[in-house]
Amino acid sequence: MPDPYYDKLLRCRDAVAQLSGGFEPRLALVLGSGLGSVAETMDVRARVPYSEVEGMPVSTVPGHAGQFLFGYIGGTPVVCMQGRLHYYEGYDVHDVVLPTRIMGLLGAKTLFLTNAAGGLDPAMETPSLMVISDHILLHFPNPLVGPNLDELGPRFPDMSAVYDADIRALLKKRGLEMGLPMSEGVYVQLTGPSFETPTEVRLLGRMGGGAVGMSTACEAVAARHMGMRVCGISCITNKGAGISQHALTHEEVVEAGNLIGPRFSALVTSAIPEIDRL
Numbered sequence: 454m455p456d457p458y459y460d461k462l463l464r465c466r467d468a469v470a471q472l473s474g475g476f477e478p479r480l481a482l483v484l485g486s487g488l489g490s491v492a493e494t495m496d497v498r499a500r501v502p503y504s505e506v507e508g509m510p511v512s513t514v515p516g517h518a519g520q521f522l523f524g525y526i527g528g529t530p531v532v533c534m535q536g537r538l539h540y541y542e543g544y545d546v547h548d549v550v551l552p553t554r555i556m557g558l559l560g561a562k563t564l565f566l567t568n569a570a571g572g573l574d575p576a577m578e579t580p581s582l583m584v585i586s587d588h589i590l591l592h593f594p595n596p597l598v599g600p601n602l603d604e605l606g607p608r609f610p611d612m613s614a615v616y617d618a619d620i621r622a623l624l625k626k627r628g629l630e631m632g633l634p635m636s637e638g639v640y641v642q643l644t645g646p647s648f649e650t651p652t653e654v655r656l657l658g659r660m661g662g663g664a665v666g667m668s669t670a671c672e673a674v675a676a677r678h679m680g681m682r683v684c685g686i687s688c689i690t691n692k693g694a695g696i697s698q699h700a701l702t703h704e705e706v707v708e709a710g711n712l713i714g715p716r717f718s719a720l721v722t723s724a725i726p727e728i729d730r731l
Contacts (some may be wrong), residue, residue, distance in 0.1 A: 459602050463510050466558045468506045473499040476523040478532035481561035483696040485568035486706050490714040492535050494722045497524040510548045512536040527726035532556050539667055541646040550675035557679045559700055564676040566685035569706045571693040573657050579633035580713040583663055584591035584624050585616050585685035588670040589641040596671045606678035615673050619731050620684040627724050638663020642670035642686055651695025
């Protein structure tokens with residue numbers, strides 16, 4: 454019997470392919486809160502708003518444009534997700550990763566994830582960038598729960614090396630050459646939308662987390678299930694509750710993302726052609 458979710462996935466894939474004029478990306482890029490400036494450097498050939506794709510959830514978060522961009526960055530064909538979907542918006546986790554799977558089915562072999570995150574280490578600068586070395590997805594529904602889609606990947610995919618080591622080394626090298634405040638660490642995904650409590654921040658830090666947010670890890674799991682290479686950068690926009698001396702707001706997150714945005718954009722656009730050649 455056909456799987457209803459897989460049928461929807463294929464319908465959305467076909468609709469996006471048609472609306473993009475059959476553009477075939479090699480790399481998929483997801484832009485987090487306040488990090489949309491990367492799209493300004495892109496040679497855009499097609500824009501596909503999520504709202505124009507029947508069955509596709511739409512982004513409701515301020516600062517998220519809610520569209521796919523198709524075009525070139527340094528000669529590399531890229532599909533850019535300008536505004537992601539979040540579990541806290543009320544979507545099922547399988548719909549949250551629907552765009553990731555669409556981009557993989559369109560031909561993207563590498564997924565480059567970015568996000569705005571809170572720092573769990575008091576010594577972390579803000580804003581700064583953290584190359585993601587691994588993630589913790591303990592308090593969030595796994596996107597592979599339910600009947601396995603054998604067309605996408607195996608029932609029990611290996612997650613021992615989610616974030617590609619060669620790409621991580623490239624990103625750190627490129628960032629240091631550009632004089633960017635860079636670190637490497639473990640990203641923790643929680644559901645949100647409330648920010649973490651001071652006790653949660655301490656606990657996550659003791660678990661080995663370097664940054665915490667409300668996205669990314671579930672997308673990485675879905676991509677690895679499909680056999681895609683994955684890399685990720687967190688923009689540390691604020692220090693977690695209990696470390697920070699003031700109340701946290703989404704506006705602060707977006708403002709910090711905009712502050713580091715031009716340098717972040719320069720890093721991403723210079724790294725993508727090199728990632729494509731690895």
